[in-house]
Amino acid sequence: MAHFPDTPSFTGFNTPSRIEADIADLVHQGEIPRELNGAFYRVQPDPQFPPRLGDDIAFNGDGMITRFHFHEGQCDFRQRWAKTDKWKLENEAGKALFGAYRNPLTDDESVKGRYRSTANTNAWIHGGKLYALKEDSPALVMDAGSMETDGFTDxxxxxxxxxxxxxxxAHPKIDPKTGNMIGFGYASSGLCTDDCTFYEITPEGELVHEIWFKVPYYCMMHDFGITEDYAVFNVMPSIGSWDRLEKGLPHFGFDTSMPVYLGVLPRHKGATGDDIRWFKTGNSFNSHVMNAFQDGSKVHFDIPVAKNNMFPFFPDVNGAPFNGMEAMSYLTRWTVDMASNSDAFESEVQLTQTAGEFPRIDDRFTGKPYRYGWMLEMDMKRPVELKGGSAGGLLMNCLCLIDHQTKTEQHWWCGPVSSLQEPCFIPRSADAPEGDGWIVQVCNRLEEHRSDLLLFDALDIEKGPIATIQVPIRLRFGLHGNFASAEQIGLAA
Structure with a gap:
């Protein structure tokens, strides 16, 4: 009998769900636009078995992929496990065999050397295929229609x-010009190494070219940006080492004494790792990227930046207590000049007074000058009766729209007993103007232990959802998700 620990990662709204299901025509209020034809995929960490070591962090759960299929004014639901090597081995054994997050020293001897991926961080569509992604392993391919697992790909x-x-x-990008998928890997030659790889992949799933390069130090490199000519990498001191793993410490720990770097790598085929240019600034926590773009010789990089560590489960390396107020992040524009002879940032400009994370854009403007961005807002001024449902434990209670052109914002609050998961933009059509479309996101109904899927007019979020779709099961905290048109993934209306 499965007995999960009585700890925050496994209780309350984070109680394991472990449900595969198909539900046609979910009940909803409001109106789902009939022209909305496609599917929103998202992923949640959801442990198949109680943790091998007695407790675990939420980030180590097995990947469970959810699909919301919109067609003819209705929404259908499908949820399936991402059946990684880890999932299959443990399913056959009937128990957990893999130990602590990214620490193979804690695994059962029978699985030594096997892929440890949980495929729990992003559900990504490229070339009609569904990729379940986790940054410590290769990408896992799934069928976008059946949602059955094919396996890992090289x-x-x-x-x-x-x-x-x-x-x-876990955060590839699509080049709007070529349609190719741009990705990278860190710890590319082995756990805790400073080797990285840059990849470009066609819609057919074939590698075009690969570039190896080194980073100033090994760390969690969760996201990156692209521009027309460059790949841009933020390196921040959530650091790891074999010494930490041998001592049984969490894989990553935050070091407030170390600098932050921004690496700018030419993307063209003739480039090598020696062509990367590193710029340096002071200490901060930075993770998810809103966008990057070029302006002449200048590269702009928009990213939420916090003064201190945002992840309490990867604690300060010197034992300093978690500082919630310093963990609040604010969208900031970093600018570096490729024509300069300095390794310093040209500027660091905070773009908003709104604390937020999980930034998203109209992905058709990836790597290009853009106007609109959406993110999850942490508004501590709003009344709060219940907390929960977020990946890092921070309160995510508002949806925020930022208009970079007019420097105005819109905000929508989900109420005192709910919280929100990452937004995703859906264009009205392939050639619609920037921002013309919808925002879709999961809302955690913490009091009722269930979930809603919310649909907004993307540029008028303050009026609230145009449709609220009731999910009759509880979706655990999710990480990232993406939309694909029915045509892209071969789903019939």
Whole structure:
């Protein structure tokens, strides 16, 4: 009998769900636009078995992929496990075999050397395929229609080119010009190494080219940005080492004494790792990227930045207590000049007084100058009766829209007994103007232990959801998700 620990990662709204289901025509209030035809995929960490070591962090749960299929004014639901090697081995054994988050020293001997991926961080669509992503391993391919698992991929091409790095990011980008998927991996030659790889992959899933490069120090490199000519990497001191793993410490710990770097790597085929340019600034916590773009020789990089560590489960390396107020992040524009002779940032400008994270854009403007951005807001001034449902424990209680052109914002509050998961933009059509479409996101109904899917007019979020779709099961805290049109994934109306 499964007995999960009585700890915050496994109780309350984070109680394991472990449900695979198909539900046609979910009940909803409001109106689902009939022209909305496609599917929103998202992922939640959801442990198949109680943790091997007695407790665990929420980030180590097995990947469970949810699909909301919109068609003809209705929404259908499908949820399936991402059946990784880890999932299959443990399912056969009937118990957990893999130990602590990114620490293979804690695994059962029978699974030594196997992929440890939980595929629990992003549900990504490229070339009609569904990819379940976790940054410590290769990408896991799933069928976008059936949602059955195919297996891990090295993106081998017909010419025999395949990725040689060991890892693939949870945050790839699509180049709007070519349609290629741009990705990278860190710890590419092995756990805790400073080797990284850059990848470009066609819609057919074939690797075009790969570039190896080194970073100033090994750390959690969760996201990155692209521009027309460059890949841009933020390196911040949530650091790890084999020494930490041997001592049984969490894989990552935050070091407030170390600098932050921004690496700018030319993307063209002839580039090598020696071509990367590193810029340096003071200490901060920074993770998810809103966007990056070029302006002449200048590269702009928009990212929420916090004064201190945002992840209490990866604590300060010197034992300092978690500081909630210093963990609040604010969207900031970093600018570096490729024509300069300095390794300093040209400027660091905070773009808003709104604390927020999980930034998203109209993805058709990835790597280009853009106007609109959405994010989850942490508004401590709003009344709070219940907390929960977020990945890091911070209160995510508002949806925020930022208009960079007019420097105005809109805000929508979900109420005192709810919280929100990451938003995703859906364009009204392939050629619609920037921002013309909808925002979709999961709302955690903490009091009722269930979930709603909310649909907003993307540029008028303050009027509230145009449709509230009731999910009759509780969706655990989710990380990232994406939308694909029915045409892209071969789903019939």
């Amino acid at each position: 993106f081998a091409s017909k010419a025999g080119i395949k990725m040689t790095g060991q890892t693939f990011t």
